[in-house]
Amino acid sequence: MVNFKDIPPEMLIMEVSSRLSKEIPEPKWVKEVKTGQHKERGPSDANWYYIRAASLLRKVAVNSPIGIEKLASEYGGKVDRGSKAHHAGKGSRKVLRTALQDLEKLGYVLKGKKGRSISSAGTKLLNSAALGVSGKLKEKIPAIEKYI
Numbered sequence: 001m002v003n004f005k006d007i008p009p010e011m012l013i014m015e016v017s018s019r020l021s022k023e024i025p026e027p028k029w030v031k032e033v034k035t036g037q038h039k040e041r042g043p044s045d046a047n048w049y050y051i052r053a054a055s056l057l058r059k060v061a062v063n064s065p066i067g068i069e070k071l072a073s074e075y076g077g078k079v080d081r082g083s084k085a086h087h088a089g090k091g092s093r094k095v096l097r098t099a100l101q102d103l104e105k106l107g108y109v110l111k112g113k114k115g116r117s118i119s120s121a122g123t124k125l126l127n128s129a130a131l132g133v134s135g136k137l138k139e140k141i142p143a144i145e146k147y148i
Contacts, residue, residue, distance in 0.1 A: 002134045004126035009058060011136075015129040016054035017047065024053060024102045038077035038089035053099040057118070060100075060109055061126055064117035071096050 004012055030049045034042050045051070052075075059074065060066055075091030100116055103109040108122030118126075 002130045004130040007130045007133050011133045013054045015133050017050040021050040036091040038079045056099050060116050061118040065115035067115035
């Protein structure tokens with residue numbers, strides 16, 4: 001059986017984001033928001049919210065239990081302060097909170113005392129997406145079966 005940890009994260013996230021785009025309604029503010037204090041502009045990809053939600057689902061599955069502050073630092077970057085040295089900046093907590101709340105409503109993430117963790121439905125979604133991606137990988141590279 002193929003596990004979600006066996007598949008390259010980029011391919012898994014794209015597969016899960018296409019599945020989540022059918023289940024999660026897009027918030028109104030998605031077109032006008034920045035994804036962190038280290039960014040100058042908002043994302044240029046129209047599908048970025050679902051990609052972020054899929055990435056969050058995978059990060060919660062790998063690092064659970066995990067909180068908003070840790071996730072914000074994971075999605076952060078360098079803040080340009082002009083001629084002064086760069087400092088670390090965190091990602092937008094509003095984006096993370098809203099995406100995690102959407103995933104909780106669908107039953108993929110559970111909220112606990114020490115942070116968020118993955119539910120059995122979330123693991124099932126990730127593993128089924130990994131199975132779909134592995135089928136695409138086998139079509140492209142026939143000799144990959146021994147590695148998956």
